[in-house]
Amino acid sequence: MSVTIVDIAKKATVSVGTVSRVLNNNPTVGLKHKQRVMAAMAEMNFQPNRWARKIQKDSTKTGQIALLFINVEESRMHTSYMMQYIHGAQQEITGSGRKCLFLTWNETPGDDAIPNILLDGEIDGIIMRGYPRSEIGRQWMERYPRVSINPGGGSMIDCDCIMVDYQAGTRLRMEYLAARGHRRIAIVSPDETGYIQSKLIGYKQAGKDFGLDADDELIQAHNVPPESDFGWAIDNLWSLAKPPTAILSNDYSCGGIYKALVRRGLSIPGDVSIIGCDNSPNYCEALAPELTSLDICATDVGKAAVQRLFERMKNPEDTNRNILIQGRMVERESVRKL
Amino acid sequence: MSVTIVDIAKKATVSVGTVSRVLNNNPTVGLKHKQRVMAAMAEMNFQPNRWARKIQKDSTKTGQIALLFINVEESRMHTSYMMQYIHGAQQEITGSGRKCLFLTWNETPGDDAIPNILLDGEIDGIIMRGYPRSEIGRQWMERYPRVSINPGGGSMIDCDCIMVDYQAGTRLRMEYLAARGHRRIAIVSPDETGYIQSKLIGYKQAGKDFGLDADDELIQAHNVPPESDFGWAIDNLWSLAKPPTAILSNDYSCGGIYKALVRRGLSIPGDVSIIGCDNSPNYCEALAPELTSLDICATDVGKAAVQRLFERMKNPEDTNRNILIQGRMVERESVRKL
DNA sequence: TTGTATGCGTTATCAA
DNA sequence: TTGATAACGCATACAA
Numbered sequence: 001m002s003v004t005i006v007d008i009a010k011k012a013t014v015s016v017g018t019v020s021r022v023l024n025n026n027p028t029v030g031l032k033h034k035q036r037v038m039a040a041m042a043e044m045n046f047q048p049n050r051w052a053r054k055i056q057k058d059s060t061k062t063g064q065i066a067l068l069f070i071n072v073e074e075s076r077m078h079t080s081y082m083m084q085y086i087h088g089a090q091q092e093i094t095g096s097g098r099k100c101l102f103l104t105w106n107e108t109p110g111d112d113a114i115p116n117i118l119l120d121g122e123i124d125g126i127i128m129r130g131y132p133r134s135e136i137g138r139q140w141m142e143r144y145p146r147v148s149i150n151p152g153g154g155s156m157i158d159c160d161c162i163m164v165d166y167q168a169g170t171r172l173r174m175e176y177l178a179a180r181g182h183r184r185i186a187i188v189s190p191d192e193t194g195y196i197q198s199k200l201i202g203y204k205q206a207g208k209d210f211g212l213d214a215d216d217e218l219i220q221a222h223n224v225p226p227e228s229d230f231g232w233a234i235d236n237l238w239s240l241a242k243p244p245t246a247i248l249s250n251d252y253s254c255g256g257i258y259k260a261l262v263r264r265g266l267s268i269p270g271d272v273s274i275i276g277c278d279n280s281p282n283y284c285e286a287l288a289p290e291l292t293s294l295d296i297c298a299t300d301v302g303k304a305a306v307q308r309l310f311e312r313m314k315n316p317e318d319t320n321r322n323i324l325i326q327g328r329m330v331e332r333e334s335v336r337k338l
Numbered sequence: 339m340s341v342t343i344v345d346i347a348k349k350a351t352v353s354v355g356t357v358s359r360v361l362n363n364n365p366t367v368g369l370k371h372k373q374r375v376m377a378a379m380a381e382m383n384f385q386p387n388r389w390a391r392k393i394q395k396d397s398t399k400t401g402q403i404a405l406l407f408i409n410v411e412e413s414r415m416h417t418s419y420m421m422q423y424i425h426g427a428q429q430e431i432t433g434s435g436r437k438c439l440f441l442t443w444n445e446t447p448g449d450d451a452i453p454n455i456l457l458d459g460e461i462d463g464i465i466m467r468g469y470p471r472s473e474i475g476r477q478w479m480e481r482y483p484r485v486s487i488n489p490g491g492g493s494m495i496d497c498d499c500i501m502v503d504y505q506a507g508t509r510l511r512m513e514y515l516a517a518r519g520h521r522r523i524a525i526v527s528p529d530e531t532g533y534i535q536s537k538l539i540g541y542k543q544a545g546k547d548f549g550l551d552a553d554d555e556l557i558q559a560h561n562v563p564p565e566s567d568f569g570w571a572i573d574n575l576w577s578l579a580k581p582p583t584a585i586l587s588n589d590y591s592c593g594g595i596y597k598a599l600v601r602r603g604l605s606i607p608g609d610v611s612i613i614g615c616d617n618s619p620n621y622c623e624a625l626a627p628e629l630t631s632l633d634i635c636a637t638d639v640g641k642a643a644v645q646r647l648f649e650r651m652k653n654p655e656d657t658n659r660n661i662l663i664q665g666r667m668v669e670r671e672s673v674r675k676l
Numbered sequence: 677t678t679g680t681a682t683g684c685g686t687t688a689t690c691a692a
Numbered sequence: 693t694t695g696a697t698a699a700c701g702c703a704t705a706c707a708a
Contacts, residue, residue, distance in 0.1 A: 004701055015679045020703055030677060050400075050459060051389040052701035056684045062388075067440065078619040083421050090440055099455060102405065102428055102440035117437060121388065255624030262626065281416040283621060286593030288600065342685055353695045358687060366693060390685035394700050679708075689698075 003046045011040040023048055065093045065309065066123045066144075068115075069104040070130035070137075075226075077104070080251070080280035081298035082129075085149055088302025089127050096310065098124070107133055114140050125309045127302075131155035145316065147309045149301060152194045160312060161322045162305040164296045166195050166277070167202035169327035170248065173275045173294055174206030174214075176329055177246045181338030182273065184213045186244035188233045189221035190253055196221050199277075203248070218244055230256040234264060244272070245338060251276040251283055254291055254334075269336035279330050289333035296327045341384045349378040361386060403431045403647065404461045404482075406453075407442040408468035408475075415442070418589070418618035419636035420467075423487055426640025427465050434648065436462070445471055452478050463647045465640075469493035483654065485647045487639060490532045498650060499660045500643040502634045504533050504615070505540035507665035508586065511613045511632055512544030512552075514667055515584045519676030520611065522551045524582035526571045527559035528591055534559050537615070541586070556582055568594040572602060582610070583676060589614040589621055592629055592672075607674035617668050627671035634665045 005019040012019070014033050021029045022037040029037075040046070067089055069077070076082070086102070093100040101123060105115050117123055118140045125145040132138050138157055147160045170187075177185055187203050189196040200219065207214025217240055220233040230253065237243050249257055254276045258268060266272055268289055276284060279295035304325055312318060343357040350357070352371050359367045360375040367375075378384070405427055407415070414420070424440070431438040439461060443453050455461055456478045463483035470476050476495055485498045508525075515523055525541050527534040538557065545552025555578055558571040568591065575581050587595055592614045596606060604610055606627055614622060617633035642663055650656060 006701080016702080017679055017681095017704080018677090021678090024703080028677060033678080047459075049393065049701050051392040052684090053703080054389040055387065055393060055686085055701085056703060064439075075619070077425055078418065078421050080416065080620075083416055086424075086440070087415055087442065090442060094441060094453070097454060099460070100440050101402075102424070102438050103432060104425065104428060115432070116435060121385070122437070252620055252624070255620075259626050280620075281413070282418075282590055282593075282618075283624060286590070286621060286624060288597050288626075344685080354686085355688090355695060355697095356693090359694090362687085368693060371694080387685050390700090391687080393685080393702090394687050677708105680706085682703105682705085684703085685700105687698105687700080690696090692693105692695080 002049075003044045004049070005046075007044060008037060008040045008046055011044060012036040062122050062124050063097070064099045064101055064123045065306070066101045066103060066117050066126045067093075068117070068126050068128045070128060070132050071107055072104065072130045079278075080283060081278055081296060084298035085129060085302040085305075088299035089149075089306050090302075092303045092306035096306075105132070107137060112136050118143070125313055127305050127309060128157075128159075131157050145309060145313045147305045147312065149305050153197075158320065160308050160320050162301050162308060163322060163324055164195075164298070164301060165324040165326050166198040166296075167205070168324070169277065169294045169296065170199040170202030171206040171209070172327065172329060173248055173277075174203065174212065175210060177273065177275065177335065178206075178210040178212060180273075180335060182212075182246045184218065184242060184244045185246045185248060186218040186220060186237050188230065188237075188247055188249040188253060188257060190224050190226070190228070190230075192221045192223050199248075213242075230260040231263070233257070234260040234266075238264060238266075246273040246275070246335070248275050249277065251278045251280040251291060251293055254293075255283075255287060258287055269334050273335040275335060277327075284330070284332060287334075292332045292334045293330050294327045295330050297325055301325050340387075341382045342387070343384075345382060346375060346378045346384055349382060350374040400460050400462050401435070402437045402439055402461045403644070404439045404441060404455050404464045405431075406455070406464050406466045408466060408470050409445055410442065410468045417616075418621060419616055419634060422636035423467060423640040423643075426637035427487075427644050428640075430641045430644035434644075443470070445475060450474050456481070463651055465643050465647060466495075466497075469495050483647060483651045485643045485650065487643050491535075496658065498646050498658050500639050500646060501660060501662055502533075502636070502639060503662035503664050504536040504634075505543070506662070507615065507632045507634065508537040508540030509544040509547070510665065510667060511586055511615075512541060512550065513548060515611065515613065515673065516544075516548040516550060518611075518673060520550075520584045522556065522580060522582045523584045523586060524556040524558060524571075524575050526568065526575075526585055526587040526591060526595060528562050528564070528566070528568075530559045530561050537586075551580075568598040569601070571595070572598040572604075576602060576604075584611040584613070584673070586613050587615065589616045589618040589629060589631055592631075593621075593625060596625055607672050611673040613673060615665075622668070622670060625672075630670045630672045631668050632665045633668050635663055639663045 005016050008019045009016045018033055019037055022034055090100045101117060103115055103117055112134060127147055129149045141157055150163050151161055204214050220236055254274055268274055276291045276293035279293040284291040284293050304323055343354050346357045347354045356371055357375050360372055428438045439455055441453055441455055465485055467487045479495055488501050489499055542552050558574055592612055606612055614629045614631035617631040622629040622631050642661060
């Protein structure tokens with residue numbers, strides 16, 4: 001095996017106790033002995049056995065938190081806010097003196113392999129994005145304290161959730177537009193499940209609260225293939241008796257909406273105002289005109305998830321909580337005052 | 339302390355040896371004993387002490403690799419390829435049965451704090467992006483096998499490097515344009531140090547090889563404040579006797595260049611063709627027209643870094659190597675054949 | 677200030 | 693197949 005403190009002790013002609021004290025920076029060691037020991041350690045390239053060092057302490061804590069992305073498709077992995085989730089969570093984990101283990105886990109049908117991280121038990125808790133589809137995967141997850149980041153629905157895992165408040169955020173966007181004289185506001189989405197559902201609730205609520213037209217004809221949320229542009233939505237809206245004066249969507253869809261509007265000869269924000277959602281870094285600024293958007297504060301979501309995880313680790317019997325993180329408007333150039 | 343195999347042995351009225359054998363799935367255990375032991379473990383909620391388990395084996399390996407982002411500014415963290423580096427490296431690390439520790443480390447002047455990951459020695463090696471400025475930070479890094487991802491220059495750390503071949507990539511972009519009849523190609527950059535230097539070498543090389551105008555007047559690489567648009571570059575280029583027919587830049591700068599061109603009444607690709615660099619997901623498609631770009635294959639860079647790290651861990655005395663990863667053209671709508 | 681001896685939770689050896 | 697006991701490398705009371 002490798003060099004141990006016994007070898008060092010012999011080489012430095014001291015006892016193992018003295019070597020151990022040097023290792024632990026114990027100030028009661030005499031200078032001469034300390035130097036002899038340090039020299040011997042350097043010379044023999046001594047590496048203390050970290051497991052032997054820890055064996056004496058209570059070993060239930062590893063000081064490591066897993067950041068686990070489960071069944072997140074490749075394309076979604078590169079959505080702007082993913083990095084914000086990760087970075088926020090990691091900062092909070094590191095700040096607490098713990099370590100952050102990052103892992104993506106894609107379940108493949110017929111393969112029930114469980115990640116080593118879960119098997120080995122070298123973590124104290126899990127921050128998860130997405131969720132396992134298999135029953136066995138679910139069971140392994142539930143062995144650990146865990147918090148879910150912005151689950152879209154469909155998760156069967158019993159856990160705390162930190163969520164972007166899309167409902168309030170959409171209400172905020174509506175309020176912002178109403179304050180600038182808009183009455184007919186459309187909302188566009190390339191799918192009809194997931195976050196859009198919360199957004200629609202906020203949309204309708206704001207319609208009532210601010211006395212806006214929030215009719216079904218202004219809601220264009222349909223499942224469309226990913227490669228389809230947004231011509232369908234714009235065509236539908238501009239075949240109405242009264243087209244909208246503003247459109248709500250998410251940032252990436254706004255790119256397509258911009259193009260569809262331009263094709264139709266409509267100018268932004270001259271003819272139509274647009275507000276995105278997510279405030280994707282670099283992206284909103286790239287569009288012409290620059291896109292006004294709702295910042296979902298994804299970094300805060302990551303941080304809040306870790307904070308909640310620490311609470312739960314202290315208090316395992318606590319009841320599950322859904323914590324909502326509020327967004328904020330970031331003004332750019334895509335909204336006009338009527 | 340917590341429940342140990344001694345407690346289990348007593349409860350199940352067997353010896354510790356038998357309990358240990360059950361723990362390790364040793365087939366020589368009798369069925370009756372095995373059941374008694376398993377029952378006792380379940381009942382007492384037994385958690386084996388992982389450090390005690392490892393103490394006997396050779397303990398130099400932790401099975402963990404650090405993915406360390408050092409002094410990377412917040413805004414750069416959210417560049418599109420960062421996530422690709424991370425994801426590529428993580429997949430390769432996980433694929434080898436190891437675990438990926440993710441950490442950002444921002445040195446603050448006057449604070450020589452070293453990340454716990456380096457202090458505790460619970461990693462076998464480091465994949466690094468950026469580098470420490472402090473001497474002490476550098477020394478800690480050099481205690482581990484390490485590979486650097488795409489260092490911009492200025493690093494004093496002695497290590498292997500995996501780099502995007504910006505030089506060949508820029509040559510490739512030039513070749514692509516030359517094949518489509520372009521002779522006067524400009525290159526634009528909002529800074530004059532960093533990757534642009536390699537790109538300029540490839541630019542000039544291609545100029546010679548393909549007989550293109552690659553005069554200094556077509557090179558617009560200057561340090562400008564981040565908020566400045568690209569009016570300066572376009573103004574300079576279109577005050578030339580013969581303006582370029584094509585422009586090379588990086589994706590994010592292309593957003594600004596598009597706007598500056600439109601302001602001048604120039605159409606893309608009708609009047610000017612544009613090729614970006616990085617092939618930023620979601621971004622290139624958002625621009626109108628969609629941006630043709632050089633994919634730098636950042637995921638492959640992350641993977642290659644890990645592969646090289648494993649080689650180095652096997653062979654610590656190997657001489658350092660710089661490994662270049664080749665990009666590939668992704669065709670979209672921003673280039674016209676002359 | 678230093679050395680000795682014992683304990684940490686587990687695995688491995690050897691005898692039964 | 694099982695049990696008793698000696699390692700594993702380090703930390704730490706206790707004695708010197």
